[in-house]
Amino acid sequence: MSQALPTGFLWGNSTSSMQTEGGQHEGGRGPSIYDPRPAGPNNMDWAVTIDEYHRYEEDFDLMQQMGMNCYRFQIGWSRVCPTGDGAFNEEGIAFYRAQIKALIARGITPMICLYHFDMPLALAEKYNGFLSRHVVDAFVRFGKRMVDEFADLVPYWITFNEQNLYSTSYARVYAGALEGGESDAAIYTITHHVMTAHAQVANYLHAKTDAKIGGMLAYEECYPATNNPRDILYARQINEFMNRNLLDVFVHGHYSNEWLTFTKTHRLQFDWQDSDQDAFDDLYSDFIAFSYYRSHSIDASRVPINTIPNRYLDYGMVHNSYTQANEWDWNVDPLGFRDIFTRVYNEYHLPMFAIENGIGIREPDTTEQIQDDYRIDYHRQHIQAMKDAIEQDGVEVIGYLGWGLIDIPSSGGNMDKRYGAVYVNRTNSEIRDLRRIPKKSFAWFKQVFESNGAALR
Numbered sequence: 001m002s003q004a005l006p007t008g009f010l011w012g013n014s015t016s017s018m019q020t021e022g023g024q025h026e027g028g029r030g031p032s033i034y035d036p037r038p039a040g041p042n043n044m045d046w047a048v049t050i051d052e053y054h055r056y057e058e059d060f061d062l063m064q065q066m067g068m069n070c071y072r073f074q075i076g077w078s079r080v081c082p083t084g085d086g087a088f089n090e091e092g093i094a095f096y097r098a099q100i101k102a103l104i105a106r107g108i109t110p111m112i113c114l115y116h117f118d119m120p121l122a123l124a125e126k127y128n129g130f131l132s133r134h135v136v137d138a139f140v141r142f143g144k145r146m147v148d149e150f151a152d153l154v155p156y157w158i159t160f161n162e163q164n165l166y167s168t169s170y171a172r173v174y175a176g177a178l179e180g181g182e183s184d185a186a187i188y189t190i191t192h193h194v195m196t197a198h199a200q201v202a203n204y205l206h207a208k209t210d211a212k213i214g215g216m217l218a219y220e221e222c223y224p225a226t227n228n229p230r231d232i233l234y235a236r237q238i239n240e241f242m243n244r245n246l247l248d249v250f251v252h253g254h255y256s257n258e259w260l261t262f263t264k265t266h267r268l269q270f271d272w273q274d275s276d277q278d279a280f281d282d283l284y285s286d287f288i289a290f291s292y293y294r295s296h297s298i299d300a301s302r303v304p305i306n307t308i309p310n311r312y313l314d315y316g317m318v319h320n321s322y323t324q325a326n327e328w329d330w331n332v333d334p335l336g337f338r339d340i341f342t343r344v345y346n347e348y349h350l351p352m353f354a355i356e357n358g359i360g361i362r363e364p365d366t367t368e369q370i371q372d373d374y375r376i377d378y379h380r381q382h383i384q385a386m387k388d389a390i391e392q393d394g395v396e397v398i399g400y401l402g403w404g405l406i407d408i409p410s411s412g413g414n415m416d417k418r419y420g421a422v423y424v425n426r427t428n429s430e431i432r433d434l435r436r437i438p439k440k441s442f443a444w445f446k447q448v449f450e451s452n453g454a455a456l457r
């Protein structure tokens with residue numbers, strides 16, 4: 001047995017509401033941009049997903065049996081405020097209050113995320129999502145209300161899931177923009193809008209409560225494909241524009257000097273308002289949260305000139321021959337995980353919180369127990385890498401949450417890409433009985449969580 005982690009270390013599960021809840025037309029919920037998306041050959045529609053709306057007690061029992069002491073979940077904006085900026089829906093608020101109490105009753109610490117790409121449809125149609133200031137204000141109003149409702153019960157908060165994804169070519173999709181939003185300037189506008197929204201909600205939480213809040217990134221380590229100095233430059237710029245720039249805001253309340261200089265030299269205007277400065281001045285983070293699945297490699301020679309660093313990987317991402325990948329070409333790189341813990345902690349000196357990690361696999365369609373040794377291997381290697389960061393590099397870590405440890409559809413709605421230690425009996429085309437059946441890895445996770453990370457074998 002290896003060493004256990006410090007007492008109070010958090011182990012658990014992590015999900016979004018659109019990938020778990022279903023209950024699309026129940027409890028006074030308003031539609032989000034996911035609702036009209038139809039089922040396809042490789043995805044379900046979003047009406048039922050795994051029916052957490054009705055089955056959360058059963059799933060929390062499973063989490064408790066697995067030895068978890070933390071669950072990160074999301075409050076669906078359109079469930080608690082159907083139009084996004086109109087009247088609040090008390091039934092929706094009561095639903096989340098009941099969930100939080102059910103978690104606490106099982107000794108599971110709740111962690112709330114306020115936005116996971118599911119923009120209320122009304123705000124998308126009327127205002128084009130986070131391209132609009134109105135939506136920033138609506139989000140802040142929603143966030144403050146949730147803080148008022150739940151911060152006495154919920155000690156850990158994040159505003160936006162993977163906030164650096166709003167700095168990519170897909171920003172418009174995550175931001176709920178239905179028209180336009182493809183230009184470089186639009187990416188920078190969306191980046192700034194979500195950062196100012198984050199700052200306002202975080203400041204409110206800090207002013208009114210004792211709860212903790214941190215920024216969250218999808219941190220994907222990016223390596224130069226070769227030791228060509230241009231590959232090295234591009235890898236560094238990707239980290240600066242996609243990660244460090246936002247970390248500087250989360251921790252120090254200002255964008256990075258390099259990023260700001262770039263916006264000036266490239267005339268990228270991004271709707272800065274004077275009140276944003278006040279919000280940034282007051283901003284700080286209690287921890288840095290991140291998701292980690294894989295790493296990337298960049299070949300600069302494939303990137304057209306005049307491409308902004310935010311888009312380098314659209315052109316220059318290449319296979320890393322030193323790592324193996326799953327069917328979706330997501331490579332397995334536990335050393336990258338350790339490096340992120342250590343690099344970010346060395347620079348920002350805040351506790352780190354790994355709130356998503358896992359591997360998506362196509363598994364047998366069976367209600368027999370699934371022998372998912374590959375999943376055990378993946379998590380073992382990543383938990384070991386995290387322990388190395390803690391024990392050998394001195395990093396302070398709050399917890400480790402696996403992504404979708406009870407099967408949920410992928411972000412694209414594909415039930416064939418599963419992350420769970422518990423099988424859920426449905427496919428893309430058939431809802432079936434949604435029965436939960438522990439896989440082999442269930443017992444392994446239980447042993448790891450109950451030994452506080454000591455028993456990894």
Ligand code: BG6
Pocket residue numbers: 016161162218291356360403409410411412417
């Ligand atoms: C994260 C998202 O980026 O990756 C989740 O927060 C998503 O919503 C997870 O499910 C895994 O990605 P995918 O596409 O395999 O589901």
